[in-house]
Amino acid sequence: MITDETLDAKILDTLWFTAVYPLAVCVVAVCGDRGDDWAAYVGALLAEIPEQVGARLIAEEGAKLPEPVARAFFPAVDLEYRP
Numbered sequence: 001m002i003t004d005e006t007l008d009a010k011i012l013d014t015l016w017f018t019a020v021y022p023l024a025v026c027v028v029a030v031c032g033d034r035g036d037d038w039a040a041y042v043g044a045l046l047a048e049i050p051e052q053v054g055a056r057l058i059a060e061e062g063a064k065l066p067e068p069v070a071r072a073f074f075p076a077v078d079l080e081y082r083p
Contacts, residue, residue, distance in 0.1 A: 012038060013074055014055050022047045027065070028058045029074045032082055039082040040070035 012029040041062030
């Protein structure tokens with residue numbers, strides 16, 4: 001599990017979608033502990049939560065995306081997808 005102390009350095013990218021206030025949907029790309037793999041997670045939060053806090057929450061508690069979907073959101077990430 002990604003810890004609060006290391007997560008800032010592990011987040012590769014975030015995409016935020018705000019469709020219906022007060023919810024914001026976020027997709028987060030997170031690098032693995034060794035730095036050679038990654039995964040993407042999706043979740044919804046209250047829009048009033050700061051982005052950095054929201055990204056941490058999604059990375060820790062969000063639903064992991066299948067690799068083809070994750071690569072569609074983050075095509076520039078050139079690492080192995082975490083199983």
